[in-house]
Amino acid sequence: MLELKQVWKSYRVGALGSKRLVAVRDVSIDIAPGEVLSVVGESGSGKTTVGKMVLQLTSVTRGSILLDGVDVTAKGHYERKVYYRKVQGVFQDPFSSYNPIFKADRVFDTVRESYFPQLKRAEWTAKVDDVLQSVRLDPGSVLGKYPHQLSGGQLQRMLIARALLLDIQVLVADEIISMLDASTRIDVLNLLGELRERGLGVLFITHDLSLANYISERVVIMRHGAVVEMGATGKVFTDPQHPYSRNLIASVPQLHRKWSDDPQTPEELEPDGDREVDPSPLTEVSENHWVAAHP
């Protein structure tokens, strides 16, 4: 179980870092094994920063992150390496994770060097073949190829395979399908569903509500760095209580509607206030459905 407890993140911005930008405010969420938790919200709401803190790519300003009850925030190099055996990330642009002058499977070599230096070549090859097959890639079609010879979907699946080499418990998937075409998207999405069935916890970061609805049991809606609503996906999406959630859900284009049909006026929202103060507290409005206080 991965838990974020009252996590805050401020970045230093402005000339010589003279100002603070509070990107994440008092976020408490958890991801159980075999669960996909989606984090949604508009651009700049803090979703990626949450993922980066989980992956220890940026520090936590306040609060803590626990894996199986052990605080993993601000640990040294060795503890971090152990942590990365259990928690890995895949990001939006698969191409940027590969060096175009090397073959794509070089991404596996770095894992071997760090974690499996003792493994014999044949054992390693068998392990790589196994994980490639588990993400439905034919080793013969992807190994030995350069990144430009593979599709975005294949590259993305290879990155998921790399994470799986490590027997991970949690995968942070940050907009991993937004750069893929529609047919590949559903493949990668269904792959996440299969990994979940095998007990993996997935933190699925997306601005696409329909993807979140498709893949996750629970959803967290963020605005201005704070959680405004969270809970069972069915409840949050069918009965949104916070005006921001209602606006977000109403803004999803529907196949059967044209842009001119019954245009909806968005509800008025409170402006982004002082981010240094605690955000509005969450109240449980029904079982597994939490909403932040709002006017």
Ligand SMILES: Nc1ncnc2c1ncn2[C@@H]1O[C@H](COP(=O)(O)OP(=O)(O)OP(=O)(O)O)[C@@H](O)[C@H]1O
């Ligand atoms: N390294 C950084 N230094 C300073 N400010 C940052 C940094 N990274 C993010 N921010 C700011 O923190 C806030 C939250 O950014 P974040 O990337 O987490 O949002 P997001 O919800 O993931 O947005 P998007 O959907 O556009 O990726 C934004 O105001 C952003 O400008």
